[in-house]
Amino acid sequence: MLTLLLFLTEMPEVLSIFPSRTLELQTTRSWDFLGLPRTPQAALPGIAIPTGSSDVIIGILDTAGIWPESKSFDDTGMAPVPARWNGACENAPGTNASVVVHCNKKIVGAKYYRAGLSPNASIAYSNPRDFAGHGTGVSAIAAGMPVKNVSMEDGLAQGDARGGFPAARIAMYKVCWGFQCYDIDIVAALDDAINDGVDIISLSIGDDPVVYSVDSIAIGAYHAIERGIVVSCACGNSGRVPGSVTNVAPWIFTVGASSIDRKVTP
Template identity: 55%
Template sequence: NFLTCGSKVIGARYYNLENFEVENPSPADLDGHGTHTSSTAAGIAVKDASLYGIAQGTARGGVPSARIAMYKVCWGSGCSDMDLLAAFDDAISDGVDIISVSIGGASRSFFQDPIAIGSFHSMKKGILTSCSAGNNGPYPGSVENVAPWIMTIAATSIDRQFTTAVKLGNGMKATGISINTFSPKKETYPLIDGARASNSSGDHYGNISACDYGTLSMDKVKGKLVYCLGSNGQDYTIKELHGAGVITSLDAPTDTAYPTVIPGTSVQLKDGYRIDVYINSTRNPRAVIYKTRTTYMSAPSVASFSSRGPQLINLNILKPDIAAPGLGILAAYSKLATVTGDPNDSRYSPFNIISGTSMSCPHAAAAAAYVKTFHPDWSPAAIKSALMTTATTIKIKDVDAELGSGSGQINPLKAVHPGLVYDIPMSSYIRFLCKEGYNSTTISLLIGGKKKYRCSNFQPAQGTDGLNYPSMHAQLKSAESNISAVFYRTLTNVGYGNNSVYKATVTSPKDLSIKIVPNSLKFKRPHQKQSFKVFVEGGSMQNGTRILSALLEWSDSKHIVRSPIIIYNSSQ
C-alpha cells in the first residue's frame, strides 16, 4: 500500500483495513481533494495558473520547499476510524514534521475519536496536527476536531471574489456569485422561469418555482436559460433537461462561489425579483450569462460555512483556535477528477477553485511548518501558541466574534518571533483530562502503550479551564449566573534578548472586570518561565447578551502577545 512518487510527493499510502468495496484501491486521488489540500500546503510556484482563465496568477503552496507524504484514508463510503489511526501511526513512524488533516465529523469523547487519539500520539512525538474546524457554520456549537492538542482552523475570505454577471434583453444587469468557466456563444438566449417551464402533466413533487428535480418539462427548458427562485445548485437539473444555463436566487446573500456544470450564477433575491418581473413583462424574454470575473472585496471575514464555537466536549477551551484562508482557493487538482466531480462533466483542469475549512487547514499547517523551520526544537504547543498569539484580529466581525475565528488570522512572519509562548507538556494534558472527568482507564486508552496513568499521581489542574492555553474561555450554564472565572497561565521567554519586561494591557467591555496578577513580568534569560493569573468577574447575562469578548496583550515594545478572553452564555 505504499507508492514512491518523486521529489515533491515523496510517498503515498492508502488504507482499507475494513475491506470496503472501493473503486480504485490505490493512493490515486480520484476526487481532487487531496491534491488541492497538499498543494496548498507545499506546492511549488506555478506561473499563469488558473481555472479556465479565472483567478489567473502564480500559485504556490505555503512552504514550496517542503516535501509531502500522503495518506489516503477516505473513500466513497467515508473514512474509517481504523484507517485514520493506521495512517497516524505510519505518519509518525515515517518521521513527518507536521500533519494536516482536512477531515472531520461530529464531536466525540477523545478516547472514541480517532483524530483526537492519533493527534495525541503525534503530539507525544513532537508533531503538531492541524485540523479543519468543519463546514457546518454559521450555526453555534458546530465546531469539530476540538481536542486541545489539535490546532483547529476556521476558514476566512481573501481579498477577491468570483462574480458572474447576467444581462437581460431589456438592458438590465445583475451580478451574482458563481464559478462559471463558460463564455456565451450567442449574444442572448431565450429566458424562462420555473413556473412557466413546469411539467404540464402535474406528475411531480416539489417546488416548481425552485426548479426542483422532476418538476420541469424538457421541451420547455431545452436551449433556454432558466430562472429558479429561492434555490441553489439547480445546474445539474437544468443540464439534464438540456437547458442553456441557470440563474438562481437566494433569500440571504452568499459568500461562497461554486463551479457550475453549465453556465450559471446565483443572484440576490432583489435581483431575482427584477428578473421575474422582466420575464412577465415581455413575450420574448432573453438574457445572457457571462463568464466569471475576479473582483476585489474587503477581507478577511469568517466564511459563512465555517463551523463556530462554542465546542461541546471541553467547554472552557475556545475552538476554533485560529483562522486561515478557505474561501475561493485556487490550488492544484487531480487530473482523474472533473471540475465539478460530475462524471458527465467534460472539464478537466490542473487547478480548481474550492471553498471549505479543508482549504484553511493546510494554510495553517504550512504556517506551522514555516515556524518550525526556524525553531525545530519547539514543541507542538509552542508552535501553535506562536501562531495564535501573533494572529491578526479579524476586522470584519460577525455576531459570533472569536467563536468563529479564534485568535484571528494567521500571520506566519510574526509567528517566527512571538517573544513569549504558552507551552504545554504532556503531563499538563493529563492533568487537564483528569479535571475534565476522564479516568485512568480512558486516559490510558487515549495515550496508548503499556504504562498506566492515574490521576492521583498528578497535581490537580488549576483554574476554570485547567490548561496553559493561549486563549481564555468560559461558558456560563445559566443566564442568572454571575461571571466568575480565573485562568492560571505560564509564559516562556523565546525572545533573543535578556532582561525583557512585559506589561499587560486589557481591552474589555464595561460588563467585564478583568485583573491580571501580576501585571508585569520580567525575563532575565531565554527559556525562563513566569506565571500569572487572570481574574474575570461580572454580573449575570440576563439581558440577552450571548458573548462578551475581551483581549489581553503582553508587550515589551518589541513583541505583542495576544490572548482573546471570551465569556459565552450557553443558555441563550
C-alpha cells in the same frame, strides 16, 4: 466477540477499544494575504530554508490520494530526501503501470488504507492515486511548488498557484474512499505517519465532536504531539452555527476558513 474484546483490553499494548466511525471530508491569493514568501528559496520570518528545499515533511491524511504528475509536485532543484525518512510509496500488486504512484524528492511517501471498506467495494484506484482532486488540492495548498498561469475552468481566478510552504516535502496517506473516511484507517495512518518521520500532520477530515476517548483523530494527534509533531485539522463545513466546529481537542490546531481581500466574479 465479547470475550475477545475483554481479552484485548487486558493487553498492555492496547490503549483502548471503540467502534470505528465514518467521518467526512472538510475543505492562491491566501498566501499573499498572509504575507508568506512566494518562492521555495525565501525564508519565513526567523526560519532559514536551504535553497530549493527543506527537510520539513508534511504528512497529509486525505481522501483521494495524490496526483503525482501535477506541476505542483515537481522536485527540480530539491535536495535528496532526508536520511531520517522511513516512509515509502505503496501500490497494490498488479496495479496498472499507467496509474502507479511514484515518489520523488517532493512527494516522499504515499500509502493507502482500506480496512474500513467492504472487500467487494468498487473503487477508482486501489493505490494512493487521486480520484477526486481533494487530496491533490490539499497537498498543493500546503506545500505545492509555484505554478504560473493557472485558472479554474475557463480562466476564472487566473494567476499563479503555490503552497504555503513550497520548500516542504509531502507524504500522502490516503484514508478515505468515496468521500468517507473510516476511524480504523485514520488510526493506522496516523500511527504510520508518526513512525515514518513526518514533522507536521494535516487532516481535512472530521465529524460531530465526540469524547476524546473514542475520537480517533484526537487520540492519534495526542500521540503525535508527544513525539513533537504538530497536528493541524479543518474545523468543519457547517458554517456559522453554534457548536458546529469539529476537531476540538486542545492539542490540535483547528483551522477554519475566513475572509480575505479578494472577490471572484465570473
